[in-house]
Amino acid sequence: MRRPKSRRFRQQSRLSELQEIELLQSWIESQKPDSGSNPRSLPPLASDARIGRLDASSFSRYAGATKFDQLPISKKTKDGLREAKYKKMTDIQRASLPHSLCGRDVLGAAKTGSGKTLAFIIPVLEKLYSERWSPEDGVGSIIISPTRELAGQLFDVLRVVGRHHGFSAGLLIGGRRDVDLEKQSVNELNVLVCTPGRLLQHMDETPNFDCSQLQVLVLDEADRILDVGFKKALNAIISQLPKQRQTMLFSATQTKSVQDLARLSLKDPEYLSVHEESVVATPNRLQQTAMIVPLEQKMDMLWSFIKAHCRSRILVFLSSCKQVRFVFEAFKKLRPGIPLKCLHGRMKQEKRMGIYSQFCEQQSLLFSTDVAARGLDFNKAVDWVVQVDCPEDVASYIHRVGRTARYHSGGRSVLFLMPSEMKMLEKLKAAKIPLQVIKANTKRIQSISHLLRELLAKYPNINQLAQRAFITYLRSIHIQKDKEIFDVTKLSIDEYSISLGLAMPPKVRFLKNKLKSKTPEVYAPPEPESSVEDGVVDVPREKLEIGDSACGNSSCL
Numbered sequence: 001m002r003r004p005k006s007r008r009f010r011q012q013s014r015l016s017e018l019q020e021i022e023l024l025q026s027w028i029e030s031q032k033p034d035s036g037s038n039p040r041s042l043p044p045l046a047s048d049a050r051i052g053r054l055d056a057s058s059f060s061r062y063a064g065a066t067k068f069d070q071l072p073i074s075k076k077t078k079d080g081l082r083e084a085k086y087k088k089m090t091d092i093q094r095a096s097l098p099h100s101l102c103g104r105d106v107l108g109a110a111k112t113g114s115g116k117t118l119a120f121i122i123p124v125l126e127k128l129y130s131e132r133w134s135p136e137d138g139v140g141s142i143i144i145s146p147t148r149e150l151a152g153q154l155f156d157v158l159r160v161v162g163r164h165h166g167f168s169a170g171l172l173i174g175g176r177r178d179v180d181l182e183k184q185s186v187n188e189l190n191v192l193v194c195t196p197g198r199l200l201q202h203m204d205e206t207p208n209f210d211c212s213q214l215q216v217l218v219l220d221e222a223d224r225i226l227d228v229g230f231k232k233a234l235n236a237i238i239s240q241l242p243k244q245r246q247t248m249l250f251s252a253t254q255t256k257s258v259q260d261l262a263r264l265s266l267k268d269p270e271y272l273s274v275h276e277e278s279v280v281a282t283p284n285r286l287q288q289t290a291m292i293v294p295l296e297q298k299m300d301m302l303w304s305f306i307k308a309h310c311r312s313r314i315l316v317f318l319s320s321c322k323q324v325r326f327v328f329e330a331f332k333k334l335r336p337g338i339p340l341k342c343l344h345g346r347m348k349q350e351k352r353m354g355i356y357s358q359f360c361e362q363q364s365l366l367f368s369t370d371v372a373a374r375g376l377d378f379n380k381a382v383d384w385v386v387q388v389d390c391p392e393d394v395a396s397y398i399h400r401v402g403r404t405a406r407y408h409s410g411g412r413s414v415l416f417l418m419p420s421e422m423k424m425l426e427k428l429k430a431a432k433i434p435l436q437v438i439k440a441n442t443k444r445i446q447s448i449s450h451l452l453r454e455l456l457a458k459y460p461n462i463n464q465l466a467q468r469a470f471i472t473y474l475r476s477i478h479i480q481k482d483k484e485i486f487d488v489t490k491l492s493i494d495e496y497s498i499s500l501g502l503a504m505p506p507k508v509r510f511l512k513n514k515l516k517s518k519t520p521e522v523y524a525p526p527e528p529e530s531s532v533e534d535g536v537v538d539v540p541r542e543k544l545e546i547g548d549s550a551c552g553n554s555s556c557l
């Protein structure tokens, strides 16, 4: 964001700014959409319709607008949008901007990758612009994100779209060493993009940290931020913010809980759920599959999948940092023929940011925990999302697969489900998620347990990682809330340990009494949804990805 250079230029632009603000306010006021209405349901404006002031007392309608140019927003924001090649609005932008621009509280829900970020960045800029906010006015807006990477991404969008405004903005996230420097400048920032922990740290530790003039509060991934994990931090934050403010909440899986909303003191919020009537809860261009994979076959299946897709950009979700580290280190040694990266919460922040940017730029495979599950856009370039470990709930599934098929691009996903986790399929179906259950061609699955065994014998550090991965995986299942899906007693522990290459299963104290019988429950998988030919596969060849090498030959080794 730049500031005008010469004094004369500044004086002139202040004058025209004042006139522009006055005009925008009259426009907004005169054409306010009705509370409770959905501007998307109005007919679009004619392409040659006049925009803005029509005569001395009337203005064009902006509810029903389809292009950013038709909105009552400042020239600076319009320039930022145009230069970033944003022209037409997405559904959630069309539905929410007419309300948020008039200062209303908004709860916005729309599928992943549907453009929610601009739906709150634009009103944030416009509110501060209309209040003629300047660096001396301090904190005017706070945007809270659950993860550091997402905060970084939001900050980048703010910088791009707001580049012609003169506001100061700061990215306040944990794990950065420059907290003391931040403390010196935080009071001069107008827009804070932050994670809850770091914001609270400033509220607690930074002398004279002042949010008393706050105009706009945004919670991105609102349901996650209102979740128990952030409850204490969020309550502490909210208690220090003025009640008179505009509040906007956005997520692909929005909360409607009255209790949550009461915590935020929303004032007659507009609930805009643009895809509520949609027959599917996930993006239309997303092809979703699930495969039944017993625990002891997950490593083989994942390896075979990777070998078959080494020309794709793949995001693989595992349930813990330790699993991510083990699979990353072990597979790196086995050299699958695609650059491998890993991302998890225990990494240093600079490294996390570096990996995130590299994965945006380079065709590669990223092993990650749920730290990458929400909000991240990865340049709309992820081809495959692979969920090796079952997500904790439906919302988590939706966010994970939402890392692909963003905006107008396509994408594919595969979920590995253990026989004991089949209840998840029912829950996904009930949540309008179209999932095709497929069977892998077992002949094409490459077993790697012997390779892992050799690797573990040779590299004690990887052996240690394998042991920790084994224990944390079992613990993760043990502590999952949804006991209909997650049952640690149904796991074949010994076989799992062998599949990781371990000579013997590590002791798992917390399960001592639970695992009386190590024999897994016999399970009959449901009939796959598509027809089975020759009893081998039940999907067309182009959909069969395991062992159906996209590299064509071993050149990708």
Ligand SMILES: Nc1ncnc2c1ncn2[C@@H]1O[C@H](COP(=O)(O)OP(=O)(O)OP(=O)(O)O)[C@@H](O)[C@H]1O
Pocket: 085, 086, 087, 088, 089, 090, 093, 110, 111, 112, 113, 114, 115, 116, 117, 118, 251, 252, 374, 375, 376, 377, 379, 380, 402, 403, 406, 407
């Ligand atoms: N009006 C638009 N025109 C063109 N591209 C857009 C528009 N709005 C958003 N995009 C692009 O669409 C992609 C997804 O947008 P965004 O990240 O805001 O989605 P989201 O709804 O917040 O997703 P998630 O629920 O995963 O957080 C981004 O690459 C963004 O640049």
